[in-house]
Amino acid sequence: MKNGHFNWLVKPLGYQSITKRCPTCEVKKLFYPSGCFRVNAQKKTLDVWNIYKCEKCDYTWNIDIFSRINTNKLAPELHEHFLHNNLDQVRRCAYDYSILKKNSAELGPTPEFHIEGPDPYALSNTATVQIQVLFEHPIPVRLINLLTRKLSLSRSAVLRLIEQKVILDITPGELNKKLKRPLSFRLDLERFYQLDPPVSSPVEYYTQNQ
Structure with a gap:
């Protein structure tokens, strides 16, 4: 970073x-x-x-x-x-x-993928970060799938973060769009950690969704 x-x-x-x-x-x-x-x-x-x-x-x-x-x-x-x-x-x-x-x-189906880059849960010393989403190859993947995967949150939790201005520069209507080019947005980490109830950690999310 x-x-x-x-x-x-x-x-x-x-x-x-x-x-x-x-x-x-x-x-x-x-x-x-x-x-x-x-x-x-x-x-x-x-x-x-x-x-x-x-x-x-x-x-x-x-x-x-x-x-x-x-x-x-x-x-x-x-x-x-x-x-x-x-x-x-x-x-x-x-x-x-x-x-x-x-x-x-x-x-055929969109290929499986992984996302390389810093984990927001490890960036507690930063207030607001700007994240740019890039593609090794331009696969047709929806923005909501990227956010739920990398933030380890449900769709409803991601939507709540947008509504509460924790995720900035993205509107709810953009979540289902398939990305065709790089995208940038901001994440307010201070508010991310102050949510009540707090956001789930990656371990908690995957445990709850097994």
Whole structure:
């Protein structure tokens, strides 16, 4: 934390899945990246696909990344990533929603995620902090899910914090919106700890909700 500012970084786990009818299973199934690209070279042009695999069988579906792209327009490092199935690149492509949209891919569930960043319960010496929510990859997650997860509170408790001006710069109507870009808000820690009844600690919250 620096000068009362810190970041929460939302990091998805695994991959964004897509939903498609599997000809082998004969029903809709989730498809996940297999960890491999397919690269087809024709003289000075390339076709590149991200290979997805059915969650239940070996049926694959290719998601088009580049079609007939001139090799001169492709960065050498990126070209190497495709040729050698670089897993970081597989992950970046899996979370490139413009690529999925171009392929008319139906999204599966929002991936699970964790949030890196300071825990407000450990910041008792600070009055008001400004928190910026950032994304490693822009997954479609609702603001209320981020706040309940990181503050270890119920939805109603988060709403009460907004109404009591403990969480600032966020309105109740924004809680159900899926974030598409970084967001900043303030948290009044002095009032956070003075609430009556007091807010639950993380241990208390998870114990009550088992």
